[in-house]
Amino acid sequence: MTIAAAFVAGAMMLAGGGIAYADTLVVEDELMVGGSSNLQLGTVACGEPRSVTVDLVIERGGNATGGNAGNNTVFKEGTSAAISKVSVGAGASASDPTVSSVAIPAGWYATGDSLSAGQSTITVTTSTAGQFSSTVVYRASGTNAKDGERVADGSVTVRWTVGSCTAPPPADTVAPVVTLECPSEPVLRNEPATASWSATDNVGFASGTVTSGTVSLDTSTYGAKTKTLAAGFIADAAGNTSAAVSCNYSVTEQDPPVVTFANCPDPLELVMEQEYVLTWNATDEEGGSGLATDATGTITIDTDVYGPGSVTAPIARDNAGNESAQVKCEYFVDDVTPPVVNLTCPVGPFLLGETVPDAQWTASDPSPGSGLAGADSGSIAVSTSSVGAKTLSVPAGAVSDIAENTSLESNVCSYSVVYDFTGFLRPVDMGTTFNSVKAGSAVPMKFSLDGDQGLGIIAAGFPKINRYTCGPIPNVDPIEETVNAGGSSLSYDPVTDQYNYVWKTDKGWAGSCGTFTLKLDDGTTHTVNFQFKK
Structure with a gap:
């Protein structure tokens, strides 16, 4: 709606004896009363919005020529006038003019035209019953023809009637309240769990609105958790939305940790005194509560x-307090070291055919070991059936341990068997006595070996004579008996049980001394001292 009303009737001023018309700001309307406009809106419904738009116009009231050119009520040509809202009465509101300034054109003094000063919208209040009026004042201000200030105000009065009016109920601005309740006891990890919620409102909810229910809880990981319903989870009938709400819960778990050995094959076979260190590892499943004890360690096997x-x-x-199952590593410690056998022979020499004690052996299993499977000692018969140096040993495999290792051959012990040689017999003297004999004669060297031992009793290369220059001889015994012989020879007389070695001396030995050495095949040597005469 556009309503025109005229502001301020033209004023007549005297200037230089002539008549000048002032410039005025008018609100165009069909009704003009005493220099102001009246706007009748009639009766409006209670609460019904009502607005009107008015046009603002600067209207030239006359001309100002000649001596009247400096009229102080006329806007100066070539300047501009500012357009503003001055005041608004009670019960109404008005917008600022749509034009903030208007240019005053050349020739303004002589024209009778008007200038548009924009529009303003007036809105009246209709919330209370009764008759009302409100005045809005607008202003055009600028420079007058005398370079002074020119201010022109224009107003419009709006009148209206509001019929019977009942105040509307106050708007609902209270948000609904949501209560969220989580389980008080811990819930199991990866098991379904819910929290309960309910909503209340001071006015109520729209028909069909769900006001209670459950929401799922995240139980994928162990620990303290929070469930939150975001702001706006539910709205009431007035469109108010709930605030965010949270509750706390905890997730526990019943899956125990798992312990494994990293180096315990089946079977685990070890050797005694072998150093072997087992490594164990403990793990808790992904998403679980985590280990409260060590995750790894070592054990040294005895x-x-x-x-x-x-x-x-x-x-x-x-x-979470869950404990792992007991985990064992089973193994077998083997003994690969054989038993040791030590043999001891009786101390000889022994006579041919003599009965002597057995050789004794002892066995042991080196520590640490599995232990002997049988006897730890024994004996071996010592034979004197032949003469000479003898050796004995316990053969390999004679002793075994519990691990079935068998002994190696024992150490070797030795003894000797000799003839029962009692010394050279008459006519020869033994010891330190020198037997005096004519060089070149044959001397009967008689001895007994306790029986016939055969004629092969003399070691190869014997007898021998070791001659040397005679020195002082304290003890000399002439040989009373010699024999005729072409050379040396050995014989045995079973009647006398005597051996007779006829030893043929050399004439060239005359004037010297010597030691006769007879070595038997039992390894023994027997000596006699001689002095050789011419």
């Missing part, structure tokens, strides 16, 4: 004891 054994890894515990 390999000093033969046979089967086992070690147990430590029990692992997680932060």
Whole structure:
């Protein structure tokens, strides 16, 4: 709606004896009363919005020529006039003019035209019953023809009637309240769980609105959790939305940690005194509570004891208090070291055919070991059936241990068997006595070996004579008996049980001394001293 009303009737001023018309700001309307406009809106419904738009116009009231050119009520040509809202009465509101300034054109003094000063919208209040009026004042201000200030005000009065009016109920601005309740007891990890919620409102909810229910909880990981319903989860009938709400819950778990050995094959076979260190590892499943105890460690196996054994890894515990099952590593410690046998022979020499004690052996299993499977000692018969140097040993495999290792051949012990040689017999003297004999004669060297031992009793290369220059001889015994012989020879007389070695001396030995040495095949040597005469 556009309503025109005229502001301020033209004023007549005297200037230089002539008549000048003032410039005025008018609100165009069909009704003009006493220099102001009246706008009748009639009766409006209670609460019904009502607005009107008015046009603002600067209207030239006359001309100002000649001596009247400096009229102080006329806007100066070539300047501009500012357009503003001055005041608004009670019960109404008005917008600022749509034009903030208007240019005053050349020739303004002589024209009778008007200038548009924009529009303003007036809105009246209709919330209370009764008759009302409100005045809005607008202003055009600028420079007058005398370079002074020119101010022109224009107003419009709006009148209206509001019929019977009942105040509307106050708007609902209270948000609904949501209560969220989480489980008070811990819930199991990866098991379904819910929190309960309910909503209340001071006025109520739209028909069909769900005001209670459950929401799922995240149980994928262990620990303290928070469930939140975001702001706006539910709205009431007035469109008010709920605030965010949270509750706390905890997730526990019943899956125990798992303990394994990293280096415990089946079977685990070890050797005694072998150093072997087991490594164990403990793990808790992904998303679980995590380990409260060590995650890894080592155990050194005792390999000093033969046979089967086992070690147990430590029990692992997680932060939920679950404990791992007992885990064992079973093994077998083998003994690969054979028993040791030591043999001791009786001390000789022994006479041919003599009965002597047995050689004794002892056995042991080196420590640590599995232990002997049989006797730890024994004996071996010592034979004197022949003469000479003898050796004995316990053969390999004679002794075994519990691990079935068998002994190697024992150490070798030795003894000797000799003839029962009692010395040279008459006519020869033994000891330190020198037997005086004519060089070139044959001397009967008689001896007994306790029986006929055959004629091969003399060692090869014997007898021997070791001659040397005679020195002082304190003890000389002439040989009373010599024999005629072409050379040396050996014989045995079973009647006398005597051997007779006829030893043929050399004439060239005359004037010297010598030692006769007879070595038997039993390894013994027997000597006699001689002095050789011419």
